[in-house]
Structures are given as C-alpha cells and as structure tokens.
Amino acid sequence: MSKADNMLTILWMLRSGSKRTAQQIADELEIHIRTVYRCIDSLCASGVPIIADSGPNGGFQILGTFAESPLMFDSSEQKALVHASIFAKEAGYPFTEELERAIKKLKRYTNDKQLEQMERHLSGVSVMQPPIQEQHLAYLQILESSAVEGQTLSMVYARHGEDEPSRREFDPYSIIHWKGQWYTAGYCRLRQEIRSFRVDRIIALHNTDARFERPLDFSAKEFLLNSLLPSEGDTSVVTVVIRGHNYALNELCQHWLFGHTLTCRLHGEAHFQLQESTLYKYAPYFLLPYGKALTILKPQSLIERLSQVAQDMADHYERMLSLPSQIK
CATH class of the missing domain: 1.10.10.10 (Winged helix-like DNA-binding domain superfamily/Winged helix DNA-binding domain)
Structure with missing residues (x-):
C-alpha cells in the first residue's frame, strides 16, 4: 500500500x-x-x-x-454502499475491480463491530443477472471513457436482422443499463443522427484521433425511452385494447414495450398506443406466454398475427415430434 x-x-x-x-x-x-x-x-x-x-x-x-468523532460513513451508509456494490457488480458495471477495491478499503477503515455488520449485510442481498462477457466489459470501459474525454470511436456493429456487420464512426454520449442490457447512445456519423446501440452487438471498438463535444442538454435516458414511444402525429400508431386477469395485465404493463405506451388502465382492461411496425414484429411474442389469461379486443389484425405466430410454433413442434428421437 x-x-x-x-x-x-x-x-x-x-x-x-x-x-x-x-x-x-x-x-x-x-x-x-x-x-x-x-x-x-x-x-x-x-x-x-x-x-x-x-x-x-x-x-x-x-x-x-x-x-x-463520527466515522466517514455511519452504519446505514455502509450498508447502502455494500448493497449498491452487489447490484453494480451483477449488472455488469464496467469498473467492478475498482469498486471491489473501494469496498475493501471501506472494510479496512472500520472497527470490528462495524465490519461484522457489513459482512451480515453483504449476505442479506442477492441479485440474479446473466453474466456479461469480459469483452463487453472492456467495451463499456472504452465507451464511458470516450464519453468523458470526447473521443470519437470506430465501431463495428452487428445490427439485428442484417447479414453483414457495419463499420461506423461513433461519438458516445453515455452508456445506459436498462432491462438487463447495456446500451450506448450518441451521434452516429454514418447515419448523421443520434442513435442507440446494444453493447452486446458490438464486434469491435477502437479509438480514433477525432474529437467531439457532447450536447449539454442531452439525456441518454430520455432519448432511449422516446425512441420506443410513438412520435406526436405519427399516423402508424395503432390502438391496442387488451382484457384479462388483473395480475396478467399488471405484469404486461411493467413490460418495456407496453409499459411506456399505456394510455388507459381500467379494472380488467388496458389500452395502449403502439407503432404498427413494433406491434406486429414484437408484440405477438410478448403476448403469447400469457395464453388464455389475456384477450385481444382490438385490433383484429393483431389477433390474426397472433394466430399465425401460434400456428407456426405448433407446426414447428409437430415437425419435431415426427423426427427420430435423439435421446438414447
């Protein structure tokens, strides 16, 4: 030391x-x-x-x-810090090693009674989160540092649904942890607009000599949420009305897609405003697990799409039943 x-x-x-x-x-x-x-x-x-x-x-x-004289942190503050370290580590916080060193220092500078309490609090909270790959942790560190230093990055990104990854110059404004995933938001010089990207889809990330200035009023959180919501006056917005058990509707309203588009919540019924492209691409797969607990009242086109997706899944498993068993 x-x-x-x-x-x-x-x-x-x-x-x-x-x-x-x-x-x-x-x-x-x-x-x-x-x-x-x-x-x-x-x-x-x-x-x-x-x-x-x-x-x-x-x-x-x-x-x-x-x-x-009072310690630097009282017992409640120490508890909050060790609990926060657990959440941060399990969420894939990119500076976990530094965080662990800080907690070790916190333990070192406490008396025996406080240390015993801290150890008890450490075992009192658990967080279940899929592990993040080491490479993605390294990308998060680069993105965060570049956002602070204003350094443009060269990024190779594999967009969902595209066969070939694309290379672009990217000005990272922030990294965001949302719904178990890490994102980065900033200015894409290829598309010449502010965009968000999932960190787990980044294939390569390198520093460049270019610099940028982050807008002072930019909020990564607001940008990410607004990108999911239909814009004002959008003609492709579809009203979705779903009836069902309240427990199922409550869970549905907490989902990232439906929760931010909820317009009316009644007993046993919920109304949403979804973009048409999102409605038919994602919504059926989110609704199917609820089975008969939910009933789609409108639009009719969503019912037809759900029926098609369910039939495709049934056909898939019927074909599996006709295959020779792979279990010996």
Whole structure:
C-alpha cells in the first residue's frame, strides 16, 4: 500500500479505541516497524493527537474526543454502499475491480463491530443477472471513457436482422443499463443522427484521433425511452385494447414495450398506443406466454398475427415430434 493508505489504515485502527503497539500494527499491515513510526509521525504532524505509553501495557492510542468523532460513513451508509456494490457488480458495471477495491478499503477503515455488520449485510442481498462477457466489459470501459474525454470511436456493429456487420464512426454520449442490457447512445456519423446501440452487438471498438463535444442538454435516458414511444402525429400508431386477469395485465404493463405506451388502465382492461411496425414484429411474442389469461379486443389484425405466430410454433413442434428421437 502507499504511505497515504498506511496512514489511513493506522488512523482507523486507533480510532476503534484499542491501544496498539508499533509491532502489532506492523504485523497486521505487513510493513516494517520503521514505516509504522514514520506514518505515526506524519499523522501527529497533521494534527492527530496520538500518544504513546511505554511499559508492558503500552502502545499508541488517540487522545480525547478525536477517537469519538463520527466515522466517514455511519452504519446505514455502509450498508447502502455494500448493497449498491452487489447490484453494480451483477449488472455488469464496467469498473467492478475498482469498486471491489473501494469496498475493501471501506472494510479496512472500520472497527470490528462495524465490519461484522457489513459482512451480515453483504449476505442479506442477492441479485440474479446473466453474466456479461469480459469483452463487453472492456467495451463499456472504452465507451464511458470516450464519453468523458470526447473521443470519437470506430465501431463495428452487428445490427439485428442484417447479414453483414457495419463499420461506423461513433461519438458516445453515455452508456445506459436498462432491462438487463447495456446500451450506448450518441451521434452516429454514418447515419448523421443520434442513435442507440446494444453493447452486446458490438464486434469491435477502437479509438480514433477525432474529437467531439457532447450536447449539454442531452439525456441518454430520455432519448432511449422516446425512441420506443410513438412520435406526436405519427399516423402508424395503432390502438391496442387488451382484457384479462388483473395480475396478467399488471405484469404486461411493467413490460418495456407496453409499459411506456399505456394510455388507459381500467379494472380488467388496458389500452395502449403502439407503432404498427413494433406491434406486429414484437408484440405477438410478448403476448403469447400469457395464453388464455389475456384477450385481444382490438385490433383484429393483431389477433390474426397472433394466430399465425401460434400456428407456426405448433407446426414447428409437430415437425419435431415426427423426427427420430435423439435421446438414447
């Protein structure tokens, strides 16, 4: 550890109220005893009231009310920090190693009672999230750094439904974690407009010498949500009315596609405004798992599309039944 880390560690050890000898401190920190004396001299020079008692029960301790002053974080704040670290790590936060080092420092600069409480809180929260690939973590770090530094990136991106990936110059404004996926939003120089991209579809990412200025009023969150909603005056918007059990409707209204397009919620009924392209491309596959719990009242075209998708799935599994069994 650096001298500053050693000084902080010694400070928090003494703030616990216990008396420590120089040798005990050296053994615990795995440093030379002369380093302990130098750190204590520096702490005293900075105004920390450390006294040394000689004899069999001697050692260093902090004098007066300094040892009783509030810690940097109280127990509730420490709990919030360790819980937040769990969520961040499981969400694929790109700076997990730095976060873990920060939590280790937080543990190091606490007394035994606080450390015990922190360990209990760590085991009190669990988050289930699909793991993110190491390559995508590296891309997230590049995107975040480039957004801060204003550095244009060269990106190879595999768009869904396209056979060949495309290369483009991209000015990343922000990275966004939403519904279990990481996205980046910024200015695409190929399309000459602000666009969003899924990080797990990025094939390659490299720095360039070009620079950019991020718009001060840009909100990645608002941009991503607005891209899912129909624009005002859009003639391709279709009204969808669904009736069903309230538990099923409640779940449907929390879905990313339906939740942001809800216009009316009644008992046993919900109204949505969906873009026509989205309605027939995605909606049937989101509605099918609810089975008979939901009934589509309108439009008729959505019912027909659902029927077609269901029939295609039934045909697919009928063909599987006709194949020789692969299980031996």
